[in-house]
Amino acid sequence: GQSLEQPSEVTAVEGAIVQINCTYQTSGFYGLSWYQQHDGGAPTFLSYNGLDGLEETGRFSSFLSRSDSYGYLLLQELQMKDSASYFCAVSYEGGKLIFGQGTELSVKP
Amino acid sequence: EAGVAQSPRYKIIEKRQSVAFWCNPISGHATLYWYQQILGQGPKLLIQFQNNGVVDDSQLPKDRFSAERLKGVDSTLKIQPAKLEDSAVYLCASSLGPGLAGGPRTDTQYFGPGTRLTVL
Numbered sequence: 001g002q003s004l005e006q007p008s009e010v011t012a013v014e015g016a017i018v019q020i021n022c023t024y025q026t027s028g029f030y031g032l033s034w035y036q037q038h039d040g041g042a043p044t045f046l047s048y049n050g051l052d053g054l055e056e057t058g059r060f061s062s063f064l065s066r067s068d069s070y071g072y073l074l075l076q077e078l079q080m081k082d083s084a085s086y087f088c089a090v091s092y093e094g095g096k097l098i099f100g101q102g103t104e105l106s107v108k109p
Numbered sequence: 110e111a112g113v114a115q116s117p118r119y120k121i122i123e124k125r126q127s128v129a130f131w132c133n134p135i136s137g138h139a140t141l142y143w144y145q146q147i148l149g150q151g152p153k154l155l156i157q158f159q160n161n162g163v164v165d166d167s168q169l170p171k172d173r174f175s176a177e178r179l180k181g182v183d184s185t186l187k188i189q190p191a192k193l194e195d196s197a198v199y200l201c202a203s204s205l206g207p208g209l210a211g212g213p214r215t216d217t218q219y220f221g222p223g224t225r226l227t228v229l
Contacts, residue, residue, distance in 0.1 A: 042200065042220040043152065050214075087151050094164055094207040095140055095216035099151030
């Protein structure tokens with residue numbers, strides 16, 4: 001079957017850097033996506049890795065290593081508004097997404 | 110550009126009652142998804158439509174859940190009869206298309222605000 005593992009909670013201070021890891025057990029997937037979801041809100045697309053390596057989008061970067069079945073989301077210069085849940089998701093042919101359980105990030109002043 | 114619209118935003122029903130949710134995807138998006146998100150968990154795909162055809166409904170509890178997208182635009186998801194464990198947020202998402210390996214990305218999913226269902 002398919003499974004993704006993420007830490008359930010991460011806490012960091014404003015201005016810091018935080019890394020949210022995602023390990024998976026699956027095969028034949030197209031890529032790894034990351035979504036942000038504020039409490040009571042809709043999941044919002046952040047980043048996608050179709051190939052191994054680092055993708056950078058402003059303060060957010062995402063990394064994928066297929067050989068290690070591992071990826072991460074890196075958030076720099078943390079702001080209070082970054083407090084949210086972050087989900088990794090593997091995508092398959094046809095666009096199907098399988099989500100992890102999510103990591104709740106708390107940013108403290 | 111308008112986002113994915115869903116209604117109602119909240120619904121409270123008693124077990125064994127029926128309920129329906131509506132979704133209007135982003136204009137021009139051929140692919141539509143329904144997800145169930147239980148509190149504290151990631152979204153779980155229930156059904157995927159490509160235009161008005163079903164692509165994947167392997168995780169849809171077909172004894173009580175049904176969904177349709179008759180004209181390839183709006184979609185409805187129905188639960189009949191509801192159970193306590195159906196309490197969740199039901200999210201609708203849409204994308205331009207299914208995406209092809211090596212081609213331009215068309216499968217980024219855009220989510221609506223969801224419908225929070227409480228079954229008492």
